[in-house]
Amino acid sequence: MQKVNFKNIFSRVSLLLLVAMLTFSTSVFAQEGDAAAGKTLFNSNCAACHKLDKKATGPALRHVADKYDRDWLYSWIKDSQALIKSGDAKAIEVFEANNKAVMTSFPALSNADIDNILAYTSEEKPLPPAPAPGTGDGVSASGSGVSNNVILGALVFVFLLLIVMLFLVTSTLKKIAAHNGVEYAVEESRKPLWKAFVENQFLLLVSAVLLLLTAAYFMYGFFMQVGVDQGYAPVQPIHFSHRIHAGDNQVDCNYCHSSARKSKTSGIPSLNVCMNCHKNIGEVSEDVLAEGLDEHGVDYNKEIMKLYDAAGWDVSTMSYTGETKPVKWVRIHNLPDFAYFNHSQHVTVAGVACQKCHGPVEEMEIMEQFSPLTMGWCIDCHRETNVNVSGNAYYEKIHEELSKKYGVEQLTAAQMGGLECGKCHY
Amino acid sequence: MRKIGNIFIVFLALIALASCQNDLEPNYQFMPNMYAPVGYETYGEYDVEGFEGGQEAKLPVEGTVPRGFQPFDYTNSPEDIARAKSDLKNPLEYTEDNLAAGAQLYNIYCAVCHGDKGDGLGILAKREKFLGIPSYAAAGREITEGGVYHVQMYGLNTMGSYASQTNEKERWQITQHVMNLKAALEGKPLMLPKKIIDNQTPQLPVGGDATATPTELEQDNIDSH
Numbered sequence: 001m002q003k004v005n006f007k008n009i010f011s012r013v014s015l016l017l018l019v020a021m022l023t024f025s026t027s028v029f030a031q032e033g034d035a036a037a038g039k040t041l042f043n044s045n046c047a048a049c050h051k052l053d054k055k056a057t058g059p060a061l062r063h064v065a066d067k068y069d070r071d072w073l074y075s076w077i078k079d080s081q082a083l084i085k086s087g088d089a090k091a092i093e094v095f096e097a098n099n100k101a102v103m104t105s106f107p108a109l110s111n112a113d114i115d116n117i118l119a120y121t122s123e124e125k126p127l128p129p130a131p132a133p134g135t136g137d138g139v140s141a142s143g144s145g146v147s148n149n150v151i152l153g154a155l156v157f158v159f160l161l162l163i164v165m166l167f168l169v170t171s172t173l174k175k176i177a178a179h180n181g182v183e184y185a186v187e188e189s190r191k192p193l194w195k196a197f198v199e200n201q202f203l204l205l206v207s208a209v210l211l212l213l214t215a216a217y218f219m220y221g222f223f224m225q226v227g228v229d230q231g232y233a234p235v236q237p238i239h240f241s242h243r244i245h246a247g248d249n250q251v252d253c254n255y256c257h258s259s260a261r262k263s264k265t266s267g268i269p270s271l272n273v274c275m276n277c278h279k280n281i282g283e284v285s286e287d288v289l290a291e292g293l294d295e296h297g298v299d300y301n302k303e304i305m306k307l308y309d310a311a312g313w314d315v316s317t318m319s320y321t322g323e324t325k326p327v328k329w330v331r332i333h334n335l336p337d338f339a340y341f342n343h344s345q346h347v348t349v350a351g352v353a354c355q356k357c358h359g360p361v362e363e364m365e366i367m368e369q370f371s372p373l374t375m376g377w378c379i380d381c382h383r384e385t386n387v388n389v390s391g392n393a394y395y396e397k398i399h400e401e402l403s404k405k406y407g408v409e410q411l412t413a414a415q416m417g418g419l420e421c422g423k424c425h426y
Numbered sequence: 427m428r429k430i431g432n433i434f435i436v437f438l439a440l441i442a443l444a445s446c447q448n449d450l451e452p453n454y455q456f457m458p459n460m461y462a463p464v465g466y467e468t469y470g471e472y473d474v475e476g477f478e479g480g481q482e483a484k485l486p487v488e489g490t491v492p493r494g495f496q497p498f499d500y501t502n503s504p505e506d507i508a509r510a511k512s513d514l515k516n517p518l519e520y521t522e523d524n525l526a527a528g529a530q531l532y533n534i535y536c537a538v539c540h541g542d543k544g545d546g547l548g549i550l551a552k553r554e555k556f557l558g559i560p561s562y563a564a565a566g567r568e569i570t571e572g573g574v575y576h577v578q579m580y581g582l583n584t585m586g587s588y589a590s591q592t593n594e595k596e597r598w599q600i601t602q603h604v605m606n607l608k609a610a611l612e613g614k615p616l617m618l619p620k621k622i623i624d625n626q627t628p629q630l631p632v633g634g635d636a637t638a639t640p641t642e643l644e645q646d647n648i649d650s651h
Contacts, residue, residue, distance in 0.1 A: 047557030049583045057583040101583060102504045108565055227455040234450055250549045252534040258591035265468045276586030281555060326479060329469075334452075337463035368449065 033112070038120030041113055045106060053125060055318050056280060057101055059094075062125065065118040077114055079105045099319065227336070233368035234330040238310070239303045240367070241296075244288065247362035253354045260343040260354070268329055271311040278307055282315060296365050332369050333358075339375070340424050350413075351388050356381075382418035386410040496594055502580040507573065514572025518598040521619045528603035531596055535588055536604070544607030556584070562604065563611035574601045 042050075049057035065073065068090065075083050076091060080103040083091040109117075197203060245251050254260060256274075259267030284292070284300045292300045308315060312324040335341050346352045355361065359370025371377055389395040389411070399411060406415055417423060455461050466472055470482040477484070500506040500514065518524055533542065539559050541547040546559035562569055578597045581587040592600065606616045 043557045045558060048559060100504070102507075104583075105566065225453065227453060227461070229453050231449050232452055234452075249538070249553065249555065251538050254534045255538065255591070268469060270590065272586070272590055276581075276588075277550075277556075279586060280584045285555075326481060331469065336455075336461040337467075338460060 033115035033117070033119030035116070035119040035123055038116035038118070041109070041117050042120050045109070046117065049101075049103070052121065054282070055316070057318070058098055058103060061121045063122060065122050070115075070118070073118065074111055074114055076103075077109060078107050081105065228372050228374060229332070229334070229369050230372045231368055232332055233366050234332065236330055236367070237327050238306045239298050239300075241292075241298075241300070241365050242361045242367055243363055243365045244284075244300075253361070254347075260347045262344050262348065264342045264344070266343045266347075271307065271324070271327065274307055275311050275313065278304060279313070279318075282308075332367060333373065335373060338425055340426065349392075350385070352385075378424070379414070379419060382413040385413045387413055387416055492593075494594075498579060500576060500579070507576055507582075510576035511568065511570045511573040514570075514575055516571045516575075516598055516601055518595065518602065519619075520602060520617050524599050524602055525606070525619065527596070528599035528601070531592065531600050532603045532607075535591060536600065539585075544604065544611055561611060562608040569604075569608055571601050571605060574604050 046061065050059070050061045052060060052062045054060055068076075072083075072088075072090065076094075080091065080095070084095050245256075246253060256269040257266045258269070258273070259265060282304060283289075284304070289300055292298045307313075310325045310327045312321045313319075314321050346357075347354070357371050361367065361370075387395065387399070387410075389399045398416070402411055402415060403409065408415070412418070463470075466474075466482050468482065471480045472482060473480055500510045537548055539546075539548040539550050539556050540562070541551065541559075544562040546561040546564075548556075548559065550556045551559045560567060575597055577585065578588045578592065578600065580589075588597070602617065606618075609616050
């Protein structure tokens with residue numbers, strides 16, 4: 001009986017111990033939080049305004065849990081405005097220090113969620129092992145380039161050496177032959193080839209005609225390219241990659257060139273448009289940076305710094321200093337004054353894709369003029385392009401009558417008067 | 427030996443000719459005075475007094491208003507955001523044209539981050555260039571017409587202002603589309619023009635239409651060849 005009792009007590013104690021251990025471990029777990037879950041929560045809720053190591057719209061959040069006590073953080077994250085209104089000194093101080101930007105309230109986050117987020121922000125900054133192989137790659141890549149050059153140089157040197165040796169060998173052989181008394185047969189002097197050619201009148205005439213025709217052909221080609229800037233790709237003050245923006249990130253052309261929709265000029269975006277995104281994107285991701293350095297020889301981060309400098313953006317305070325510098329972009333597409341061109345007419349009315357004239361801009365690392373922009377080029381397109389009349393009441397009557405006149409279903413721009421001189425020259 | 431010398435000279439001349447091809451400099455022009463405009467051209471550079479740094483592009487004189495300008499009676503302060511959310515109302519009627527224009531503009535300016543559907547999953551979010559873009563239907567987000575318009579005017583937190591790229595009408599058109607996207611995400615009835623409601627075909631205008639037109643045009647061109 002006693003024995004049984006004792007056994008019972010023992011098992012009870014062990015059970016108690018287990019419970020205690022479990023509760024203890026779970027309490028530790030709750031306080032510590034799960035950093036992996038925190039990262040997901042952080043990226044979906046906080047990352048719009050907060051970065052871990054850099055000030056963004058809100059302050060940098062690494063080790064924020066050490067700066068404030070946890071209960072204060074709970075109430076701040078759930079409703080910061082209520083905390084400020086309650087007159088909490090710390091809350092007002094934070095609010096004032098961040099340009100009075102109102103932090104979105106997150107009443108849906110539980111204390112456990114916030115613990116997870118704080119666990120993530122309390123993680124030590126990972127030591128950057130990634131950049132080291134990155135730069136290593138760069139060095140090795142450029143190293144292979146150098147070694148290629150070295151190999152080529154060595155080859156050239158070997159060939160030169162061979163030529164010199166051949167000369168030396170022939171000269172010594174000749175010397176030996178002379179020494180041994182070998183005599184060479186003296187060649188008879190023949191009529192030189194050019195003399196025979198000059199004496200043949202027919203051949204002379206034919207070659208003269210051929211020469212003149214080729215000269216005319218090249219002269220024509222030479223004159224026709226005067227004033228045509230196809231392929232012109234100047235160096236811009238800030239290296240802007242259309243490939244990254246319009247290609248990889250699929251930003252619409254009209255996003256930056258917003259006046260192309262409604263103005264004659266397509267518009268070079270003012271820097272505030274750049275800053276709409278680059279306020280947040282201060283540096284490019286590592287793979288993009290490595291790609292820029294390796295393939296294009298450009299440090300994209302430095303180019304973003306040039307933008308900040310021109311826009312007067314202070315990265316440390318995340319605010320404008322007011323000291324701006326104009327960016328002197330180099331104009332690429334330029335029609336002569338005697339030809340009128342209107343972007344909105346082509347973009348909005350005709351619905352022509354930008355790429356039709358500007359080419360695959362979304363693949364261009366350095367912007368260049370794709371089309372010749374000559375009159376013949378304009379007219380070719382006007383002859384081929386059907387006017388988009390659907391849903392445009394303006395065209396209804398004119399389209400009806402003109403299609404009757406020309407006997408066609410769909411009118412081209414040329415048939416609508418797109419070839420008349422006065423349309424573009426006045 | 428003389429022959430080799432001649433070949434060398436021809437070779438040099440060819441190199442000299444080829445080096446004239448330089449993509450970094452514009453080509454020379456025939457009679458450039460017919461190319462250069464008499465008036466001041468957009469983005470031109472002129473040595474004129476009053477053109478700071480020779481720059482034709484200048485800010486309008488302070489106090490200048492564009493044609494059709496309506497003063498916007500809200501500043502960029504927390505109080506005015508709250509006021510805009512409750513008081514500011516959409517003056518535009520819901521018409522097919524407005525909704526289509528709104529969808530097209532939304533796809534140009536907003537969809538890169540906010541996503542075609544307004545779920546916060548635009549291409550920049552998917553590529554992790556921007557993080558934490560909320561869905562319009564996210565719980566606890568109080569999105570009203572006035573608030574949407576105010577955000578486009580002044581931006582909010584990480585989002586910048588779109589006042590320089592759009593005009594008042596366009597911002598309201600975008601607002602209509604945003605409200606419809608929100609309603610669609612939440613499964614609520616859409617705001618639609620009267621005509622469509624009568625026809626019982628409640629469908630969101632797809633902004634892709636506008637971008638699809640040029641390719642259709644090009645298709646026609648190819649056919650006509």
